[in-house]
Amino acid sequence: MDKLIEKIIEKNNPTVAGLDPKLEYVPSYIIDKAFEEHGKNLKGAAAAILEFNKGLIDSFADIVPAVKPQSAYYEMYGSAGVMALEETIKYAKSKGLYVILDVKRNDIGTTASAYSCAYLGQTDICGEKVRPFEPDSVTVNGYLGTDGIAPFVKDCTEFDRDIFVLVKTSNPSSGELQDLMLSDGTVYEKMANLVNGWGEGTIGKYGYSRVGCVVGATYPEQAQILRKVMPSVFFLVPGYGAQGGGGKDASYSFNKDGLGAIVNSSRGIMCAYKKGDFDEKDFAAAARQECIAMREELNKWR
Amino acid sequence: MDKLIEKIIEKNNPTVAGLDPKLEYVPSYIIDKAFEEHGKNLKGAAAAILEFNKGLIDSFADIVPAVKPQSAYYEMYGSAGVMALEETIKYAKSKGLYVILDVKRNDIGTTASAYSCAYLGQTDICGEKVRPFEPDSVTVNGYLGTDGIAPFVKDCTEFDRDIFVLVKTSNPSSGELQDLMLSDGTVYEKMANLVNGWGEGTIGKYGYSRVGCVVGATYPEQAQILRKVMPSVFFLVPGYGAQGGGGKDASYSFNKDGLGAIVNSSRGIMCAYKKGDFDEKDFAAAARQECIAMREELNKWR
Numbered sequence: 001m002d003k004l005i006e007k008i009i010e011k012n013n014p015t016v017a018g019l020d021p022k023l024e025y026v027p028s029y030i031i032d033k034a035f036e037e038h039g040k041n042l043k044g045a046a047a048a049i050l051e052f053n054k055g056l057i058d059s060f061a062d063i064v065p066a067v068k069p070q071s072a073y074y075e076m077y078g079s080a081g082v083m084a085l086e087e088t089i090k091y092a093k094s095k096g097l098y099v100i101l102d103v104k105r106n107d108i109g110t111t112a113s114a115y116s117c118a119y120l121g122q123t124d125i126c127g128e129k130v131r132p133f134e135p136d137s138v139t140v141n142g143y144l145g146t147d148g149i150a151p152f153v154k155d156c157t158e159f160d161r162d163i164f165v166l167v168k169t170s171n172p173s174s175g176e177l178q179d180l181m182l183s184d185g186t187v188y189e190k191m192a193n194l195v196n197g198w199g200e201g202t203i204g205k206y207g208y209s210r211v212g213c214v215v216g217a218t219y220p221e222q223a224q225i226l227r228k229v230m231p232s233v234f235f236l237v238p239g240y241g242a243q244g245g246g247g248k249d250a251s252y253s254f255n256k257d258g259l260g261a262i263v264n265s266s267r268g269i270m271c272a273y274k275k276g277d278f279d280e281k282d283f284a285a286a287a288r289q290e291c292i293a294m295r296e297e298l299n300k301w302r
Numbered sequence: 303m304d305k306l307i308e309k310i311i312e313k314n315n316p317t318v319a320g321l322d323p324k325l326e327y328v329p330s331y332i333i334d335k336a337f338e339e340h341g342k343n344l345k346g347a348a349a350a351i352l353e354f355n356k357g358l359i360d361s362f363a364d365i366v367p368a369v370k371p372q373s374a375y376y377e378m379y380g381s382a383g384v385m386a387l388e389e390t391i392k393y394a395k396s397k398g399l400y401v402i403l404d405v406k407r408n409d410i411g412t413t414a415s416a417y418s419c420a421y422l423g424q425t426d427i428c429g430e431k432v433r434p435f436e437p438d439s440v441t442v443n444g445y446l447g448t449d450g451i452a453p454f455v456k457d458c459t460e461f462d463r464d465i466f467v468l469v470k471t472s473n474p475s476s477g478e479l480q481d482l483m484l485s486d487g488t489v490y491e492k493m494a495n496l497v498n499g500w501g502e503g504t505i506g507k508y509g510y511s512r513v514g515c516v517v518g519a520t521y522p523e524q525a526q527i528l529r530k531v532m533p534s535v536f537f538l539v540p541g542y543g544a545q546g547g548g549g550k551d552a553s554y555s556f557n558k559d560g561l562g563a564i565v566n567s568s569r570g571i572m573c574a575y576k577k578g579d580f581d582e583k584d585f586a587a588a589a590r591q592e593c594i595a596m597r598e599e600l601n602k603w604r
Contacts, residue, residue: 020413023428031428042434045427072409072416076425078434079385086381104408106443107374108473111322114374123378125347126325126333132344132380141408143445143468145475166445171410173447180492182482187489190482 001162001212001234002204003136004098005259007065013295014254014302016066016100016236017287018266019056019088020073021049025270027280030055046080049073052283053088056270059284060291061095068100068236068264069135089134100236101135104166106148113151120163121155137162139214139236142191149198149211156210157202162234163211165198167191167226170216170239188222192229199233206259208234215253217245217263223252227260235261241268241294251301258302265294303464303514303536304506305438306400307561309367315597316556316604318368318402318538319589320568321358321390322375323351327572329582332357348382351375354585355390358572361586362593363397370402370538370566371437391436402538403437406468408450415453422465423457439464441516441538444493451500451513458512459504464536465513467500469493469528472518472541490524494531501535508561510536517555519547519565525554529562537563543570543596553603560604567596 008014023031026048034048057067069092074085085101092099105115119138122129142149142165152163168178168188178188192213199209209232215223217239227235235253239245240263253261272278273286310316325333328350336350359369371394376387387403394401407417421440424431444451444467454465470480470490480490494515501511511534517525519541529537537555541547542565555563574580575588 022412022416023426035428040427040430042425042427042432045425070409070413070416072407072413072420075420076416076434078420078425078432079381079388081434082384083381104443105374106406106408107372108471108476110324111372111374114324114372114378118374118377118380123344123347123380124325125342125344126337128342130344130380132378132383141406141443141445143443143479144471144473145478145480147473147475169410169446171446171449173449174410176447176496177445177489177492178447180484180489182484187479187482190479194478 001208001210002206004066004162004234004262005206005208007098008259008262011063011065012299013063013065014262014298015064015291015294016068016262016264017056017060017064017269017291018264019053019067019069020266021052021270022073023048025267026052027273027283029281042078042080046077046084049077050084050087054091055284056287057092057095057097059288061097063288063295064097064291066098066100066262067092068102070266071101071103086133093134099135100164101133101138104139104141106141106144108144108147112148116151116155120152120161121159137164139164139166141166142194146198153198153202153211161210164236165191165195165211165213167195167213168215168219168222170218170243170245174216189225189229192226195233196230203232208232208260212236214238217250218243220249220252227252227255231255237261237263241265247297247301250298254302263298268294303510303512304508306368306464306536306564307508307510309400310561310564313365313367314601315365315367316564316600317366317593317596318370318564318566319358319362319366319571319593320566321355321369321371322568323354323572324375325350328354329575329585331583344380344382348379348386351379352386352389356393357586358589359394359397359399361590363399365590365597366399366593368400368402368564369394370404372568373403373405388435395436401437402466403435403440406441406443408443408446410446410449414450418453418457422454422463423461439466441466441468443468444496448500455500455504455513463512466538467493467497467513467515469497469515470517470521470524472520472545472547476518491527491531494528497535498532505534510534510562514538516540519552520545522551522554529554529557533557539563539565543567549599549603552600556604565600570596
């Protein structure tokens with residue numbers, strides 16, 4: 001987590017810009033050009049979102065520490081979309097950004113290891129070691145227990161990477177399972193305890209482990225509890241902006257050191273040009289302006 | 303689920319053949335040929351696993367009702383691997399097989415919808431409707447509650463597809479979270495109740511809903527409980543064979559009608575040629591023999 005924290009300190013900005021490029025978010029002149037070159041098909045769509053992503057990354061790479069591509073918005077364009085995801089990650093890394101790939105993968109044993117090869121470690125092709133995707137970290141789902149997480153943690157340690165485990169998600173129905181009471185607390189508190197255990201022995205120089213967690217900004221009360229339960233765990237906080245969470249709501253995820261959390265905004269940044277007086281050709285300038293506003297808002301509260 | 307059940311009845315076989323093509327499972331002559339054509343890289347590896355899959359599918363397509371590609375083993379070869387996954391699904395469908403794509407996806411709202419577009423529904427490219435991947439069903443993880451499942455169920459109804467929700471997984475540590483006691487049963491029983499609810503209104507002509515579940519063969523006691531709790535839910539049963547579950551263990555997942563479950567074997571079928579007197583060129587014959595043995599074993603118990 002040290003790499004991420006250093007970038008947050010350097011840019012004085014605890015924001016991660018979500019890259020969830022639905023085609024309806026992409027300015028029409030970019031779409032037209034992509035369709036002209038590749039056709040009105042999955043390839044054309046993938047080319048459009050990659051172009052859009054590059055413009056966004058260029059606009060904020062000097063003021064934002066991290067990006068979070070959401071895999072679903074690439075998989076929906078098939079293997080062409082997954083190729084655009086590979087390229088997006090590469091481009092973001094080349095601009096010095098820390099990349100959190102939001103894939104929420106989960107499986108057991110050798111299958112979890114295969115996912116970890118894909119995203120954190122490396123794939124062994126009869127002796128040739130290759131990195132298929134190159135993010136710094138991924139999100140994972142811990143419903144399957146330690147068997148599903150340990151292979152990722154192993155690669156985190158070996159290859160200097162991190163994971164974020166879903167603890168309390170930002171959606172309205174997250175409580176259906178996560179808020180249920182066990183004999184000694186809720187299901188999400190139990191998950192928090194597991195997260196503490198999984199991160200043991202991986203604490204970096206700022207006091208945070210390589211096993212972070214996801215805690216929605218839409219649940220500030222739960223965030224306060226969880227901040228105490230997991231003092232050494234870095235929080236990835238979705239739900240800011242479009243989902244209804246504000247700077248104050250997000251603030252409960254920070255520690256007293258002003259660190260401990262990074263807050264995501266996707267639509268708010270990507271679609272900033274759709275609000276106010278922007279021409280769609282100014283999508284990048286609008287995104288940058290939104291990133292600055294978000295930085296100022298979050299820094300008020302941490 | 304009717305489509306799957308019809309194929310099970312027609313072939314008198316409740317087996318799903320897992321397609322988890324780790325490179326170490328692939329006969330060396332296939333790998334050599336693929337590397338010669340594409341190089342010893344991600345593309346070469348992807349070509350090898352696709353060729354292997356086609357051979358396997360050809361060997362058992364007339365006796366097995368379904369295949370289950372595990373996405374992790376394709377993602378580990380990057381977008382080239384994902385392309386091999388697309389082709390594998392297409393090939394299996396062209397041979398009349400029901401395809402369960404094991405992706406265990408999970409997210410909320412519009413993101414869950416994007417995953418559902420990718421795998422069950424269709425992607426809208428400015429008016430052109432495209433199906434990126436073409437499985438009949440996917441596995442999903444319900445930790446995020448109804449928001450994460452409803453978008454999939456909607457597409458199941460609209461496009462005649464199914465999902466399988468993780469309830470009790472086959473791995474040793476699955477109990478860490480899933481077995482914990484709530485006020486009125488365990489976490490996995492609560493998930494089972496949610497699954498019942500999500501499937502309501504989608505019951506087909508054989509009495510099963512479009513929302514199936516995953517229950518490991520390695521936990522026969524829990525399977526017995528769950529079979530009673532979810533009478534209208536179809537079970538996808540991993541853990542047979544290599545993971546330690548036998549025919550008797552799997553039998554608890556069937557209903558009295560002899561239906562209600564499909565049992566997965568991956569390594570056992572794919573690597574059948576590594577046991578006994580087979581030459582690696584006979585991998586397909588070995589796989590077929592294993593499929594027949596598994597059919598006979600399962601039919602003894604249901």
